[in-house]
Amino acid sequence: xxxxxxxxxxxxxxxxxxxxxxxxxxxxxxxxxxxxxxxxxxxxxxxxxxxxxxxxxxxxxxxxxxxxxxxxxxxxxxxxxxxxxxxxxxxxxxxxxxxxxxxxxxxxxxxxxxxxxxxxxxxxxxxxxxxxxxxxxxxxxxxxxxxxxxxxxxxxxxxxxxxxxxxxxxxxxxxxxxxxxxxxxxxxxxxxxxxxxxxxxxxxxxxxxxxxxxxxxxxxxxxxxxxxxxxxxxxxxxxxxxxxxxxxxxxxxxxxxxxxxxxxxxxxxxxxxxxxxxxxxxxxxxx
Numbered sequence: 001x002x003x004x005x006x007x008x009x010x011x012x013x014x015x016x017x018x019x020x021x022x023x024x025x026x027x028x029x030x031x032x033x034x035x036x037x038x039x040x041x042x043x044x045x046x047x048x049x050x051x052x053x054x055x056x057x058x059x060x061x062x063x064x065x066x067x068x069x070x071x072x073x074x075x076x077x078x079x080x081x082x083x084x085x086x087x088x089x090x091x092x093x094x095x096x097x098x099x100x101x102x103x104x105x106x107x108x109x110x111x112x113x114x115x116x117x118x119x120x121x122x123x124x125x126x127x128x129x130x131x132x133x134x135x136x137x138x139x140x141x142x143x144x145x146x147x148x149x150x151x152x153x154x155x156x157x158x159x160x161x162x163x164x165x166x167x168x169x170x171x172x173x174x175x176x177x178x179x180x181x182x183x184x185x186x187x188x189x190x191x192x193x194x195x196x197x198x199x200x201x202x203x204x205x206x207x208x209x210x211x212x213x214x215x216x217x218x219x220x221x222x223x224x225x226x227x228x229x230x231x232x233x234x235x236x237x238x239x240x241x242x243x244x245x246x247x248x249x250x251x252x253x254x255x256x257x258x259x260x261x262x263x264x265x266x267x268x269x270x271x272x273x274x275x276x277x278x279x280x281x282x283x284x285x286x287x
Contacts (some may be wrong), residue, residue: 059194087217154211163277226282
């Protein structure tokens with residue numbers, strides 16, 4: 001089935017939900033920690049999983065034949081096929097309702113949310129919401145709505161979008177962390193999540209097909225890095241909600257600054273490139 005209408009989410013033929021079960025295994029946790037959070041202490045059985053780390057579990061699970069040319073799922077039992085060639089993570093809203101602990105058996109339920117087609121300055125876009133619940137012992141621990149966007153083919157003759165520099169974000173921040181994601185880390189995150197999107201490891205595809213200067217850092221990785229930064233600067237706090245908005249590409253091997261500023265009841269973490277352009281924002285509400 002393909003989507004070519006504006007509000008196909010209401011279609012009675014939309015795919016059914018998909019339910020999967022997976023243990024929160026120490027090997028997966030340590031693989032993420034050792035690659036992206038080496039300064040954090042190792043976790044032991046029964047320890048609470050840091051907020052957003054549930055995103056390294058339940059890797060993509062579709063046969064090779066069910067992938068789109070760009071390596072993203074075409075048929076996953078949830079999102080119907082979309083007749084647009086490019087797919088990107090656009091953001092999310094996630095609620096953390098109770099801890100998930102190392103060793104827990106987690107049931108993930110995934111279903112299709114809103115589907116909306118729009119026309120932008122560069123053609124058609126399809127916004128697709130993917131709803132996920134993570135339950136332990138029949139009780140929902142994490143509830144998430146991820147926003148993906150499907151796009152038309154990149155126009156090689158189109159001028160790049162001008163950056164939106166905002167020097168005040170770093171200058172006025174309460175704290176700033178610096179990191180530079182490299183290709184080894186992108187490979188490991190792809191391996192952890194079984195993410196075969198070519199934009200993360202095939203430079204020719206990223207440049208010639210997607211129109212990017214270099215490999216793209218995974219949106220689902222960026223959201224964890226933003227949450228991790230907030231958590232480290234407030235270790236006594238517990239996250240209740242995470243709202244992420246992806247604004248511009250986060251590229252491999254480029255310095256990235258994560259600037260945190262306190263908000264009413266939480267913190268906003270902004271990913272900023274060396275030219276002060278805003279790449280992504282995360283608004284975290286503390287419990």
